[in-house]
Structure formats: structure tokens, C-alpha cells
Amino acid sequence: MNLKKSLFFSVLFIFPIFLFAQKATLQGRVFDEYQKPLEIAIVSIPSLGIGTNTNTQGFYSLQIPANQLLRIKVSYLGKSKDTTLQASENTILEINFYLKVTEIEAISVFGRKKDTLQRLEVSTFRLDAKRLEAMPSAFGDFNKILATLAGVVSNNELSSTYSVRGGNFDENLVYVNDIQIYRPFLIRAGQQEGLSFINPNLAQEVSFSSGGWQAKYGDKLSSVLSVNYRKPTCKGGSLTLGILNNQAHVEGLSKNQKFTYLLGIRRKSSRYLLRTLPVKGEYLPQFLDFQGYFTYQLSKKWSAELLTSYAQNRYLVRPASQQSTFGTINRVLRLFVAFEGQETMNYDITQNALKLTFQNEKLKSSWILSQVFTTEREYSEVEGGYRLCEINPNFGTQGFNECVLTVGIGSEYLHLRNRFQAQIYALENRSVYDWKANHRTEGGFRISHEVIDDILQEYNFLDSSGFVRINYRNFANNFLESNRFSAFLQHQWDIDIRQRLTAGVRLTYWDINREWVASPTLQYALRSARKDMIWKFAVGMYQQPPFYRELRSFEGNLNLALLAQKSWQAIIGNDWNFRGWSERKFRLTNEIYYKYLWDVVPYDVDNVRLRYYPTNEAFAYAYGWDMRISGELIKGTESWFSMSLMKTEENVAFDNKGFIRRPTDQRFTLGVYLEDYLPNNPTWRMNLNLVWGSGLPFNVPNNPNLRNVFQGKSFRRVDIGFSKFVDKVRFKGKTLFQSLWIGADILNLLAINNPVSYSWVSDLNGQRYAIPNALSARFLNLRVIVKW
Template identity: 40%
Template sequence: MKRLHFIVLLGLLISAFSFSQTAIIRGVILDESNQPIKDINIKASTGEGTTTNENGFYELKIPSDLEVTIEFSHVGHKRVVQKFQLKNGQELEYNPVMLVEVEQIAEVVINTNTRQSVDGVTSISPRMIRTIKGAQPGVENILKTLPGVNISNELSTQYSVRGGNFDENLVYVNEIEVYRPFLIRSGNQEGLSFVNTDLVQNVDFSAGGFQAKYGDKLSSVLDITYRNPVGFGIRTDLSLLGGSIAAETVSKNGKFSGIAGVRYRDNSLILNNLETEGNVEPVFADAQTYLTYRFSDKFHLNFLGNISLNKYNFQPENRQTNFGTLQEPVALLVFYEGNEEDQYQTYFGALKANYFVNEDLTLKFIGSAYHTVEQEYFDILAQYRLGEVNTNIGDDDLGDVEFSEGIGSQLTHARNDLDAFIINAEHRGDYKIDEESTVEWSLKYTHEDIRDRLVEYEIIDSAGFSIRPPNFSIPNLQPYDPFEGPLTAFENIRALNRVQIDRMQAFAQYSKRTEWGNSDVFYNVGVRAHHWTVSGENIESNTQTVVSPRAQFAIKPDWEKDMLFRVAGGLYYQPPFYRELRDSSGVVQPNVKAQKSFHIVLGNEYSFEIWDRPFKLVTEAYYKGLSDVNPYTLENVRIRYRANNNAKAYAYGLDMRLNGEFVPGTESWFSFGYLKTEENIHNRGYIARPTDQRLKFGALFQDYVPNMPHLKMYLNLVYNTGVPGGSPSYADPYDFQIRLRDYRRADLGVSLELVNPTKTYNARWKKKFRELSIGFEIYNMFNNQNSITNTWVRDVYTKRQFAIPNFLTPRVFNLRLSAKF
């Protein structure tokens, strides 16, 4: 019986996107002398087969979600037998060394799903990340559909997890910690994510309860693995928003392999559709590479490098924002003078040496350096009118402000410069005690040198009167007595900081797999220690130490139903980074303590089949009890800390995700999250934290036309209830608990695969491509008016503050061309 899938969205009939139910194993096969072996016969138990080329390389597609035995055989060498069980779309590198005298028969099943389930890790297919695009493409575009992850700004790659903020997330690439610029205050300025999706092999994400081997943050870990290529290839992607190109190669002897990518991004298409009109030039570019040289089968050397340049020039002209109700519509009309010039240059390089002492012991050394030079300059005069809007249909001035309730101006100025240099030196190791037990350890030194000049002021004029800050000490008794105090800016921050932070970190953890009756049991216990010293010019040196124990336990009962239960938790610390040391006036407070969180996670994974297709339901309940909390305010993507540890907080919630093949051959999921997080500042009572995202619904759905399987579609849906909208400068957050409107967004993509690697083509021009597709995308398909912050304007009559939403991107259309050679 023929199958018909369709989705009707506002009268639009679309069908589209899929993955075949396969996984890929690739690698290079060497002999005892580290020389490649050609013509090795490779055969899978399911019938697939291939041979190695003259450089010893191979690539084999096998069915996913099945246990597949693969045999490697060659005349003059002993055969190698290995079992694999990979998930749909997964790519795994396997590089056996074939011996002459010793029989090699391995009976261990390589099943990454088991490890991820035990660790509480969500794995995302690299192909899915490359395929499913968004207004800000990359790994983060997929993360926003996961439960517990909040991204309410499509122009930003920053995300908050289970009540944490943007600074509470760890990002690793091949075990190397990566950083992002410091000064960026708006998603418009942010540009590209560090992670280049064209280079990615594996993506793992943990939303909490992670192991001791990961660093000292309170919320999440994004663990990226870049791939070692096995042949020559080029991948390119072009769209109206920019493009990327990536190339990979391997030397003839197989010792050297490298992959590199260049990306360019211009967000003018998106930003020119915002409410604020003007001349905008957002240009972002980066170049990245990952190189490997195999000196021998025991010693490998890797290099990760990245150069990034973000330039954001903006000359605003005018803006009109309509808000209020149908009965009482209100509008803010603003005229601008001046401009903004921001620039962020970052340079990152890391060397990683791997020494495989034997099959059980691996020693690693990682050295990295990160340098960022940032400037944020602007002088913008905004003159505004706030008033009632003409709603009489047919009038020439329909929609214009016809009666002003507020008139004033605002001058904002900044000359912010930052130069930061961070170096790391780390030794890591792991030792396999037996087939079921592993010990891992690390010792790491970090030196941070930050030079920061912060000059910002804001002058507000309302109806001809200069507005002073609320905490101004000199009373104004006009008109009865003349005011003789100085004219003061509403906000004035000036600071010059030269800060050094030296850190020593270490961890040790033990992992074991065993049996308890007929049930499989997995557990991990570990501990981290973090010692740091803050010093610098005109700063009194301060030293602190924290110890963080962590543990995980999982059991897979011998039941007819495929279930796994997991509990994880521990004591998590976040020693302050530079931005957490700097208070709201720009002054560095070296005595700021590490924020502390007791974290417990209870999880269940239930795997089952519907319609003879695999599905999985993942459920996690969590609780965080936080102390020594460093309160902050959130302005778009800029965080301003109070740097005084005078609060305590909590967060608890429930995350659920159902993923599987809702359409045969594709992977889709639906997620739900409930979160409540509050803080008590200086024992004044609990109020919502800036990231109090109560409800979250997300969906990633893929489909295709049954009779045209190469015409594919993806639909990316997100619904979040509104978070607290912040407060005016100097205001008491206890007096401003108004929430932003709910965040609703739908991104749609349709693509047609002209060339697919699973099919052969006779056309000469198609033979040049391994993959070729064209498509179009609709961002914010329903044109929802989402907001990220509020602009606060004073009514001259009632003296009240209006919270005027700053709207995010409207509906945008994009075209895309992708190819692989």
C-alpha cells in the first residue's frame, strides 16, 4: 500500500527530508611497520563489503541499530573480527593494525548508544547539523529543540540550560576547551559559532550531572569531536547569508591527514528587516583547521587552529514600535544620530599529543593559547516621542503618533577595549584496568591575562529635564530652592583593569561496568579540585580552592521492556572568570567566591518499537540547590554581575524527549521541558531569575515525498513561555518582575537532492559530485513578533516607566546550494 505524508501549513503543501537507515565506518589499515595495506577484503555479516585502496583507506556503510560483525582479511595477515552497533547516520573511525603472527578476534560490541545512555549524553548526528539550518546555523540551532535548553534569540549562539546563564556552559573540541569573546552585548554582533559543522564527526551534549572529567561549570557540556579524514574531499555551502568551504586530505603514506574550513557570514538580509532602520554592515568570517600527523602507531600529534574576525558597523536612522492594546494602542517613535563600530578578533591554537603506551594505557598532553582583541565604540543620540496612535482606517496618518505622552532624548556612549590572553597546559591519561574498568585523570594549569578599559555613559533627557540616577545623593527641591548640584549622567561607568588569574585543576575518576544478578550495572565516581589566584594592578591578591565530588550510577534491568535507569549528581562549583569578577561599576572584586550547586538528576530511557521502527523516550527530573550565587542582570546576551555572592537560588524541573522514525528512514523528535528557578538576594525573598523559563516545547520533524524521496523537508519548532524582561538601569529587580511575551518560532527548509551517494548517475556533469542539493528556507515562518529585551521610556505625565519590547527577526526567505566533491 502506498504511503502518503503531507503537512499543510497555512495552505502550503510541503513534504521533504530524510536519512537512510545506515551508519558509516571508515579508517585506514596499517601493518606492524606502520605501512598501509591495500586490497584488504572487508565484509560485514549483513552482506556489505569493500576493499582498501592503495593508501590502506576504506569506507563501509552498514545498517544502523543492528549488531554487525565485520571481518578484515588479507593474504599473509591474520584476520581481524570486530562487532559494531551504531545509530542512524553515525560515522565511526576504526583503524586496526593487522599482524602477521597473532590471531586477532575481538568479541567486544562497540555500542556508543550504551555509553551515552550511561553518561546521560544526547548525541546529535553531524549530518543532521549540516542539513538543518537556521537564522544562526550550527550545533546551537539543533540544541534549541532539546528540553532544558533555552535559546530565545535566533541571532545568538548562546544558550541557557536548566536555569543557568550563558557563562555556565562548557564547550570542548577534541578534549580542548574553547572560549568566546568577552564584550559582545547583542546577538546582532555575535557572528559565527566556534564549532564548524563541516569538520564535525561526533556531537555529545549533557544538560547536567556530568562527570568529573569535564570542567567546573554549573550547567552543561557540549563535547565536539572533529574528524580525521580518510581521503580527499571538498564540501561547499552557499546561501544569501554567506557561505562556507571545507577541504580534507590524507598523505599517500597515511601518516598525515588534515581538514580545514573557511566560513563567511553577512546578516544584512536579516538585520535590514528589523524595526530599527539604518545602514548596517555585519560581516563575520573565520578559518579553522584540524591536522593530525601519525609519527608511529603509538604517537600521534594533533593541531587545532582558529582565526575569527567579527565586524559590526551600524548607523541607525529611525524606529517605530507599536505596542499596548487594541483599545489603547501606543507607539514609540525614535530618530537617531550617530553610529556604532564594533570589532572582535580572536586567535586560537592548540597542540595535542597522544602516546598509546599499549592497548590499555594512553597518555596525552594538551597545550593551547587563546588571544582576543575586542573594541566596542558607539555614540548614538536617540530622540523619541511616545504617544497614542491614530487607528482611524482611511486617514492619511494612520499608524502615526498623533498625541505625545512622552518626549525626550537619550545619548549613549562607549569606548570599550579589551585584550585577553589565555594559555593552558594539561596532561590527561586513561588506563583500562580490564575490559570493564577504566581510570582517567588530568592535571591542568591555566594563566589568564586580561587588560580591559571600560568607558560607558548614558544621558537621558525627558521633556527638557536631565534625569539623574535614582541613587543620586543630592536632593532636588526645585522650584522652591535652586538646585546647585552637578549635572550627572544617568549611568556612568569608567574602569581600567589589568588582571591575572592563575589556575591549577585536577581530576580523577573511575568507571566500571558489571552485573547485578541478571541486570547490567554501570557506575562512575570522580572528584575535581580547582585552585586559583586573582592578582593585578591595584588589586589585593586572593587565593581560593574548591573540591567537587561527582558520581553516576545506571542500571539496565533484565526486563522484557528495554529500559535503563540512571541517577547522577554531586557538588558543582564555578570559580569566577574575569567577567564574574567585574561588578556593575566595572571594578574587579578579587574576593568573589565560586558559585556552588548541589545537583541531582534522575533519568529513565525507554526504547521500544512502533510500526516496526525504533523509538526512544528519555525522561529526566532534576534539582539544583545553589549557594554563593553571584546575581546578575541580562541585557540581550551581555551579562552584568554584581560580584558579591549575596544570593542563594534553586532550580528544578522535568525534561522529556521522544525521538524516532516517525517517518521511515528519518529521525525526528518532540521535546517538553518544565523549569522553575528563583533566587533570594540578600534575604529579601525569592524572585524569578532572569532565565526562569517555565515551559518549553520543541520539535524537529523531517519528511520526504514518497514517490520523490530526494525531495525532503525539515520543520524546526520552538515554543517558550516568557522570561523576566529585566529592569531599567539602577532599578530594584524586586520592583520589576514583568515577563517578556512568549517565544514562538517555526523554521522550514525544503531541499532537492540532485546527486546522492547511494545512487549512480550517467550524466557526465553529475559524476563530478558526491552530493549536490538545492533548497529554500523560511525563517520565522509565521512572522511572530518575539522580543529579547525591553526599552524603558518614562511618561512625562504619569512618571511611569513603559516597557517597550525590542523585537527580534521577522519572516526571512533564504536560498541555499550545497555540494560535496
Template identity: 35%
Template sequence: MLLTKLLGNGPNEVGTSRVEIFAHVAHNRMNQIPQNRQTNFGSLQEALRLNVFFDGKEEFGYDTQFLAAKYQKLTGVAGGGVRTFSATGFHTTELEITDVIGYYRLNELNNDLGSDDFGEISLVRGVGAFQDFRRNFLDAYIGNVKYEELIGFNRFDLTWGVQLQGENIYDRYKEWERIDSAGYSLPNTGSTIDSVIDGRLFSTPADGLELYTHVAATQTLLNTRAKSWINAKGSIPLDKGIWHYNIGARMQWAQLSNEVRISPRARFNFIPDGGLLAAYRWTFAAGLYDQYPFYREMRLKDGTLNTDVKSQQALHLIVRQDKDFELWNRPFVWTLETYYKGLQRVNLFDVENVRIRYQGNNDGLARVFGIDSRINGEFVKGTDSWFTFSLFRAQERSTTSLVQGWHARPTDTRFNFAVYFQDYLPNDPTTRLSLTLMLGGGFPFGPDGTGNEIAQPEDRFFRSPPYRRADIGFIKVLGGKWTDRFDEIWISAEIFNLLQARNTVSYLWVKDISAAGQYAVPNYMTNRLLNLKVHVDF
């Protein structure tokens, strides 16, 4: 909800003030009841099948409340200026409740192509069970106040500002996991041989049952952040074109890490004035960026906090070209961009079953470099469609690991290709169709970290299958007298993953004590999903 009030004689007159209030409330509840699953995996030489039978459910809750107020006044200082004072408040609660028990059976399949029982179960390698229990609750309050001023000069505009932010976070983190893998409770604490009678060994298992993972922690975090910035934006006309520049610096301070960082950055755009290069535009950008850790980045896998985590530092270098051209007497734009990002003091992370786990320190280095290409325009008159293609590498290495060298980051999917196409009925432009095609590389993965450690970069020596998806959507813009009071109303129906491609989202690692190994069983995304939407602008 947005409310705006204009105070003064006109929207662009000196002394005119504007007051805006924005509020947003969201309440989300999701209940999941796991279904029994059967997954075939492995190779022709070792074909396996995993059957899992679930009991229990999961509940997730996400509530947010956001309120912002802004006061803006035209000052006319030095030929034109704006003063802005704003304050925001944000509150969020997150709830995770899980009670799930799974019983699984690991089977070997008949891989004899000439057998009548090809593909059927030939041997039950083992049975097991696991139990997940979670009672996690997060409550966070974040508030900030900001003052910003824009001063207009003859040749450039100068912007400066300051911001103060406070954070109050309460986290109750309690979860455990029990695994009975092929007849052995993990971790296996062993047994003690008591006696030997008639050549037979008699032993006593170790006392107690040790859980595979167990976390029970309650944390309260108070933090204060401050930042200030200054920025100059203007243009320099030349004989063959015009240079636009945007130069500035940002200073940040965080109470917990007690460090002050200054980050300069600059961006230049050159637009030729006529001639053979009139259809081109070039952009050059460079800067130093500091990303201060938030609560999730400070929390270790065992639930403790490392408040000494410092900010990540990144150097960004970007070169971009835009070219305007025409096809079928309609406008198109081709964009080509290359970039390099070098990161220091990296807080390494891993993804365990779609949950991000941070190492909680600054013992990593990372780099990301690649090229993006995009063509967008009116392939069908009056609609916008585009093609994109990206090639990139995302690598990292630990400065404390004995295994040196660069390794793939969890986000290193190598390439992405996407097409978005729109069309409409010839005699009814209010009825539209959209088609989206996506193809991406697989993500790197490896065994989960043991104990309270996350998986290290050198452990990701596997790669998932490519990601592919096709979506189709239908949109109808409504009209009539009853819609005159609204700016626009439309309804849409979308079918995600139309072809039901089986895309891997994560892997379940099944440990087999008898074979002294573990197997990566893929978890797949939803095969097909129908999404209905009603959109109203007023």
C-alpha cells in the same frame, strides 16, 4: 583545520603514538545602522505610540585565534592505557564602537472605539532624545597545558589528570549615555530660585550637565588556575541486568580568589537484561559543582573589578529514564528526565538590552528544578525527527535584600516546546526538507537598575509575551564525479521566523517626567531571515 600523524606499527598496538594539531581562526565584523521605528504599546485604556528617529551607527568586531596540539601514546599499562599531553593557546579581541543619537516622541492614541480617529494620535505627551557612546575594547590571552592518563584494569578504567592555565586580560571600558526625557535631562539636578518679581519665580538651573550613565575604566587582569581530577568507570553485572558507574572528583584552585574546591560526582546507569523491562534504561546522577568566575563575572557595572568573587557552588540531582519502542517498524526513543539544581554563593545578574550585567559578589541563592521529555526517531524512514517539552522553574533571592522570598531568575521562561521534522522527495532522498516549530514562555523583566546597581530579583514583576517561531529549510546533497574527492557536499537554504512572529528580545524604558513614571517599550527580534549555507566534508 585538523592535522593528525600516526607514529608506530598500527593504530591499536602498544607503543603507538598519535600527534594532532588543530587550528582555528575567525574574523567577524558587524556594522549596524539603526532604522527609524514606530511601536504601539500599552493597553486599551492607555494606548501609546513611540516614534524614534535614529542617527549614527554601531560597529562590532570579534576576532579569535585558537591553536591546540596533542600527543597521545598507547602504553599498555595494567592491560591497557593511554597517556595524553596537550597544550592550547587562545586569543580573542572584542571591539564595540557606538555613536547613536535617537530622537523620540511619546504619543497618546485615541482609544474611543466609536471615533473616526480611533488609533490616531490625540496628544503628544512629550519629546526627548538620547545619545549612546561606546569605545570598548577587550584583549584576552588564555593558555593551558594538560596531562591525562588512562589506566585500564580488569573491572574498571581509571583516569587521572592535571591542568595548569594562565590568563592575561586587558579591558578598556568607556561608555556613556545621555537622556533628555520629555524636556528634562536625566538625572534632573534641579534648579535654584533666585528671586520673585511681580509674583513670578526666576530660577537658575544647576551648573553642569550630568550624564545618565558614565563609565571610564581600564583594567588588566592576570590570573592562574590549576585543576586535577580522578575518575573511575566500570560496570557490575547482576542477574537482572548490569550497572554502569562513573565516579570521580575534581579539585580546582584559582589564584585571585585563593580558594581550593573539591567537587565529587557520581553517575549510575542500569540496563535490564531481558524480560518486561528490557526496553528501559535508568540513569541516576548527583554531584557538587563549582563554577569559578571569569573576567565578566568580576566586572561591576561601574567598570571596577571585584577580584574577591568566589566560585558558585551547585548541587545537581538527576533521574532519567530511556525507553526504546517501535512505530511503523521503525526505532524510537522516549526520554524522561527530572532534575534539581541548588546553587549557593550565586553571583546575581540581570539582562539590560541583551547585555548581561553581574552584581560582582556572592550574595545570592538560586534553585532550578523541572522535567524534560523527548521523543525522537524515524517518523519518516531514514531521517531523524524529534519532539521535546520542558517544564521548569528558575528562582533566586538575594541574601542582603530586605525583600525576602524566591523570585524569578532572568532565565525563568517556565516552559519550552519544540518540534523538528525531516522529510525528503520520494524519488530523490538527496533533496530534503526540515521544519522546526518552537514555543516558549516569556522571560521576567523589570526596570533597569539605577546608577551602578543591577536590577534586583524582586524588581522583575513583569513577564514578556511567549516566544514562538517557525523555521523551514531545504537541503540538497550534491553528487557526481567532481564530488568524489570529498566525503560529502551539501547546500541549504533556511528561512528563520517564517511566519514573521514579533518576538520580544528586550525592553526600552522610556521615562516620562510629566507623568512621574516610565514605560516599557518592547524591542523585537528580526521578523524574517534567509540563511544560505554550503557544507563540505573532506
């Protein structure tokens, strides 16, 4: 009897332990209200202290005790949802997580989908394309919102170019739906430039990285701008009318929702703004841009996308005269120039891409076939006769502010007959595989074929005091056909819910210089246990194989042995979300970085044109600190304040001068963006954009020994906009438009003459003077945006 009792109590005691020791697998997917998978949602069991993150397809998997009633908690962007279940040996739990928020939360920096994911990446910001509607700018270029970010420099309102952390305009990557975008080649000045490729009316998700990016991105040295055009869920459209630009877009989908379309057209007419430039004359610019994005769901796992674009840009100017005053307090000089002739710049660029994607619960693989074709022509026949004289600066005296002594007289002649054609064809694969909920591997390759035909015919001579000097005479006819190959592999490991490690390598080859380059990268992110703070570290090698622009010398000769520019970059920073006064949400980011570059290709900057010395006989460095704080300075708005300190120098072998400043060495940059509204009527709004940057170095043209020895003036600009928003425009009880936005922008509010480049003239004694070429003056721009 005692033996039977012992056996009974033993079984009674051991059986619950056995039940508890049994393991079950809980897995499934987390979706939002639109049935789209949520990435990095946290699925946890608080009572057991375990949890995991969902992957890119919203999938998760947890090992839990079997046959126990457990509370499952799902968290995402500060919101949570609970449910209970008793898991058997294998349990599948699909979770719908609703993200609907109030209107104020929807426009705040913390209420955005994928914001947490972006915070885990080094030097990466997520941008709201819709915010550009209210931001005061000349042409509504999306890139202007970048100028207010830390580490970004854009000192020309007529151009969409920008430099990042000491790099130049050619060192920035741009992707649209994983498709690489190219910019024109022959552009000399901002007024010749059309619209940037990114159409804000079509964009949904935008992320910008100023350094330390992952291996999956391409072969540049400075930054990555990645944009995803949206997939429409209903029919709609918009129309923008303004003095300087007009835009329209339509979107919709088929009845069975398998086919969607997104079409946008933009027209930029800068004629009125260009009339405020120092050079007076007849300006006839016309820039047109069309883009289309189409998707089709072939089956449950297969989908197709087509991105097509065409840009037609025409720029014609017949300059008449120019008057510029410069000098010191004691000696004021004035330059008078009379022009004859005209300048024409035409370029047409077509970019198309077809993307075929396969996706299941673990694998997403995309095949991309793309084509770029550009034809650019630059014709100029302009002669300018100038007179340089001293001005009487003494107020109240006879002849005040008038020419009292002529110190220089001459003329300059410019002849251009340049033509450039390029064709780029590429086949690319990008794949993502989620091994588990916390392991993801990405890989891919790209093969491209390039055909470039370049005809260069240009010369410039100066006639000063009876002496004729030829500044340059360049004639060349170049044809280049080549192939490029690149591949990458990277792995992301979510060590736990607080740590993420990403390691990868990128490989490139170009059959012209026959150089193989391998670029390893490493990123690590650590969440603080107490505060909503993330520490981020990154180190890696980044390289940029030469494209055609780097190969060509000032004279038009090609150096086909030019190697890729290379750099080691290291970054450390943190990202802190905190509550300010009245429980308002703010985000503070700080980063310090260091770059060491070798095999550097030196260059000069003239307006927005980069002129390279095609040699690898230079090395350089850049280091700095970027800080940005953003949040609800005013309740229900988003404002930000960015500041950058940076230094970059290079040591070039051909000048024997040691380290000198690089052309983009802007030591201090400040960017401010403010939003406000009337307290009793928030439909009346104000938006202010302020940029201040210290002076850039500049040099005497065609003189390598005097590179970057002069200090330019600082860049200061304030743009302000006022707007009225009307929701649901109705007439006789019917809704005509979903919304109406009316705005007035005052561009260059303080009317500061910011120099963009310098022209050089000589006096009777042969002394040369740098004449600043200023940007546009104060201008009132009116805009109306209608949405339906």
C-alpha cells in the same frame, strides 16, 4: 585386579573433571571495518552465561574453561557475530566486526556508533552534525540544533548563546577534541555576534550533557558540549553558498596515511536579515572564521594533533529610525525614534592547541598545550531623539491608527569607548587507563595563566522634557594576571553487562581568591533485564570559579575576593528504546532534576549581555522535568519532540525580597523537529523546526529593587525548509560532484515579533514604558551545498 580396576576407573572419572576445572584466559580486541577499536561491544559465551564489555581500546578479557570447544558471541548495536574455538591456557582472539548498514539505518537514531555508550551517561545526547545541513536556520550555527533539546533555551536566532536548566550563557562548557573553547566577552546584542566556534563541516562526533556529567569535564554549572573533529580517510571537500552565509572545507591525507588535514572557512553576512529589524539603517556586518585540524602519526603509539582557529568579526551600523507600536486594546502607544551616529564592534580571537598522545592497549595519555588571544573593541556614538504618542485604535473612525496625542518627548545619548584584551595559556594532561575490561581510571590536571587588560569608558544620559538625567557613567582601567589549577580523578566500574558505576572528584584553585574547591560526583546506570531500557542516577557537587566577567561590577570595579559559585545536583531518569508502529524505532528519555546553589553571583540579562553583581550574597534553586522522544515518525527519517518544565528562583541579600525569579526562569519549553519526503521521490525533503517557550522575566535597568518583576511575552518561532538532493552529479559520463543539495528556508514562518530585550522611555509625567525590541521578521533564505 580389583585394585587396578578401581584405579583405572577413578582416573577415567577424575581426569575429565580436572580438565573442566582448568581455566584459560581468552583475550583480544574487537575492531570495526576500518580497524578502529569498538568500545562496549559485548563478548559472551552463551552456553556458560558469562560475558564482558570491551574497553575504550576495544580490549576484552574472559576467564573460561580450558580445552573445550566453545561458541563465542560478539554483539554491538543490535548486531552479532559468532565464532568457535577451543581455548588453551592463554588464547588471543582478534575479532573484526563489520558495521555496514543500509542508508536508512545509517541516519536513524539507533544505527550510530557509540550510541549505546552515550545512553549509559546521565543527561547525555549524541547529535549528528550532518543533520544541520538540512535544518532551517539563519546561519547554519551548530548550536541551533541544541535549542530543540529538552532543558535548553535559545530565544535569539541572531545569537549562538543558550542556557540550560536555569543557568546562563556563561555556565556552558565547550570542548573540541578535549580542548576547551572560549566565547567573546563584550558582545551586547545578537546582531553583533559572529559564528559559533563549532564548524559542522569538520565535526564527526558530538555529545551534549545537560547535567550530572563526570568529573573529567571542567568547572561550569550547567552543561557540556563535547565535539570531536574527524580524522579524514580520503580526499574531499564541500562548498556552501547562501544569502546569509558561505562555507567551504577541504580534507585529505598523505600517501602513507600518516598525515591528515581538515580545513574550513566560513563567512557570515547578516546584512539582509538585519534589515528586517525594527531599527532601520545601514547595517554593515562582516564575520569571518577559519579553522584547521591536522594530525600526524609519529609512530605506532605516538600521535600529534594541531587545532588552530581565527575569527575576525566586524559589525558597523548607522541607525536611522525606529517605529514600535505597543500597549493594550484600550490604549495603544507608538514610539518614533530618529537616530544620528554609528556603532562599531570589532573583535578578533585566535585559539590554538597542540596535542601529543601516547596510546597502547591499556593506556591513553594526552598532553595539550593551548593558547587563546582575543582583542575586542566597542565604539559607539549614537543619539536618538524620540516621540511617544497615543494612537487612535478605533477602526473606521477618522484618524484611525494615527498619532492623536503626544505624551512624551526626549532624547538619549550613548557613548562607548571600550577595549578588552585577554591572553590565556594552558598546559593540560588527560589520561585513561584500562586495568581490566570492566575497570577504567581517568585522571588529569590543567594549569593555566591568564592576562586580562580592560579599559571601560562609557556613559549614557537621557534628556526628557527639558530634564537631563545621567543613567550611568562608568570609567575604569583594570589589569588582572592570575593562575588557575584544576585536577580530576575518576573510576568507572562495569559491575556486569547491565550495571555501570562511575565515581570521581575534581579539585580547583585560583590564586586571586586563594580558594580550594573539591567537587565529588557519582553516576550509576542500570540496564533493564527485559526491555531495552536504562535507568540512570547521578549526584554531585558542581562549582564554577569566577572568571573576569563575574568579577566586574556595572561601574567597572573588580571584586577580587569573589568565591566560586557552588551547587549540589541530583538527577534520576530513564532511556527506553522501543518499537512503534510498523516496527519503527523510537527512543524515549525522561529525567527529573534538582539543583541547590549557594555563593551565587546574581546577574541581569540585556539581550545577550550578562551584567553581574559581583557578590556571593545569594542562593538559588532549580528543579524540573525534561522529556524527549525521537525516532522514525516517517520511515527513513529522524524526528523528535522535546518538552521541559522548569522553575528557578534566587534569594538575593541586597533586595530583602526573598525568593524571586531568576532571569532564565522559562517555565515551559517545547521543541519539535520534523523530517518528511515525497513518498515516490525521497530526494525531495521538508524539514521543520518549532520552538515555543513561556515568557522570561525582565526588570527596570539600573534598579536592583525592581529585578525580574515583569513578565515578558512568550517566544514562538517556526522555521521550515524545502530541499532537493542529487547524488552523483555527472556530465558527459564523468562524475563532477559526489552530491548536490539545493534548499530554500522560510525563517520565522509565522512572522511573529519575538521580543529579545526592552528599552525604557518616559512620558511628560515621568511614567516609564518598556518598549519591546523585536527580533527578525519573516525571511527567505536560499542555499546550495556541493560536495566532492
